[in-house]
Amino acid sequence: xxxxxxxxxxxxxxxxxxxxxxxxxxxxxxxxxxxxxxxxxxxxxxxxxxxxxxxxxxxxxxxxxxxxxxxxxxxxxxxxxxxxxxxxxxxxxxxxxxxx
Numbered sequence: 001x002x003x004x005x006x007x008x009x010x011x012x013x014x015x016x017x018x019x020x021x022x023x024x025x026x027x028x029x030x031x032x033x034x035x036x037x038x039x040x041x042x043x044x045x046x047x048x049x050x051x052x053x054x055x056x057x058x059x060x061x062x063x064x065x066x067x068x069x070x071x072x073x074x075x076x077x078x079x080x081x082x083x084x085x086x087x088x089x090x091x092x093x094x095x096x097x098x099x100x
Contacts, residue, residue: 002022002023002024002025003022003023004020004021004022004023005020005021005022006018006019006020007019007020014052014053015050015051015052015053016050016051016052017048017049017050017051018047018048018049018051019046019047019048019049020045020046020047021044021045021046021047022044022045022046023042023043023044023045023070024041024042024043024044024045025040025041025042026040026041027040027041040071041069041071041075042069042070042071043067043068043069043070043075044067044068044070045065045066045067045068046065046066046067046068047063047064047065047066048063048064048065049061049062049063049064050062050063054096057098057099057100058096058097058098058099059095059096059097059099060094060095060096060097061093061094061095061097062092062093062094063091063092063093063094063095064090064091064092064093065090065091065092065093066088066089066090067088067089067090068087068088069087069088072087073087074086074087075087076088076089077089
C-alpha cells in the first residue's frame with residue numbers, strides 16, 4: 001500500500017530528466033530466533049534520472065535513488081532482515097542501453 005508520483009521534462013531533443021517518488025506502507029509479521037513481532041514500515045523512495053540519447057538506438061542514463069525510513073527507525077543494511085542499522089539507503093547507477 002502507498003502512492004507514486006512521476007514527473008518528466010524533455011530539455012532538448014536528446015536530453016530528458018525524470019523523477020519518481022514512492023511511499024511504501026506495510027505491516028510485516030516476522031519471527032527471529034523464535035520471537036514473533038509485527039513491524040510497521042513506512043518508506044519514502046525518490047529516484048532522479050538524467051537520460052541522453054547518444055546515437056540512434058543508444059541511450060545513456062545516470063540515476064540516483066534515495067530510500068528513507070519515515071518512521072525514524074532503521075530499515076536498511078545490517079546483518080539480517082530483522083536487524084537493520086540504517087535509516088537511509090542510497091544508489092547511484094549509470095547505464096548504456098542499446099535497443100535493437
